[in-house]
Amino acid sequence: MPEVMDWDDVYRGQGGFEGPPPWNIGEPQPELAAVIAAGQVRSDVLDAGCGVAELSLALAAQGHTVVGVDLTPTAVAAATAAAQERGLTTASFVQADITTLTGYDGRFNTIMDSTLFHSLPVEGRDGYLRAMQRAAAPGAHYYVLVFAKGAFPTDLEAKPNEVDEAELRAAVGQYFAIDEIRPAFIHANIAPFQHGDGPAPAFPPHGTDEKGRMKLPAYLLSAHKAD
Secondary structure, X not given: OXXXXXXXXXXXXXXXXXXXXXXXXXXXXXXHHHHHHOOOOOOOEEXXXXXXXXXXXXXXXXXXXXXXEEOOHHHHHHHHHHHHHHOOOOEEEEEOOXXXXXXXXXXXXXXXXXXOHHHOOHHHHHHHHHHHHHHEEEEEEEEEEEEEOOOOOOOOOOOOOOXXXXXXXXXXXXXXXXXXXXXXXXXXXXXXXXXXXXXXXXXXXXXXXOOOOEEEEEEEEEEEOOO
16 A cells, blocks of 8 residues: 555545455454453553444443544544444544544553554654553553565555564564564455556465455564553
8 A cells, every 4th residue: 555545535435446445344353353352451442543443343342441543534433423323332533643642641551553553654653653652551552463574466566564573573662562473364355456447466375264355464463561
């Protein structure tokens, strides 16, 4: 994806994809759903780059207090409407630039980044991580699910800023104590991924899940803020 993308166009269905964006799978990413199921989430929770916020909504359904933040007004409006429709009063949503987020100093015991990190321009990472450290309470847990290098075709003109483990560790380790970085998957509906006028380049031979979604190589980083 390009360094500068009109994310509001994407969420309004005008971003060049056929159908919803591939990362909108109608539920939390399975890797983060497993974190939730393991009881590793404590309120309050920040859903960083929440999009249409299936992660936030799932957390709120389990009784967590969640704030979802996204740059895109259309996504924030959709998330707010979904929370209201489901009666999830502990989820709220804010339209803001996550790289300069203020007003939540020390509030969140858990921060979850479900595929935001690789969507940021590389030069925006430091501001984002500073903002996350500022928003984190002492001892807060921080989870990042991010594309690994090799997830996308090498000849794809516009794609996420994939990382290797060393790059991810170096960036996040300046602001959080890293507990683990392990190989993971991001599940995506790649079949309609025809971005632009021509056919999409062929993807590497990734596997698929039981719902037919492509499992793209990723990392799941677990870290915490020192007390």
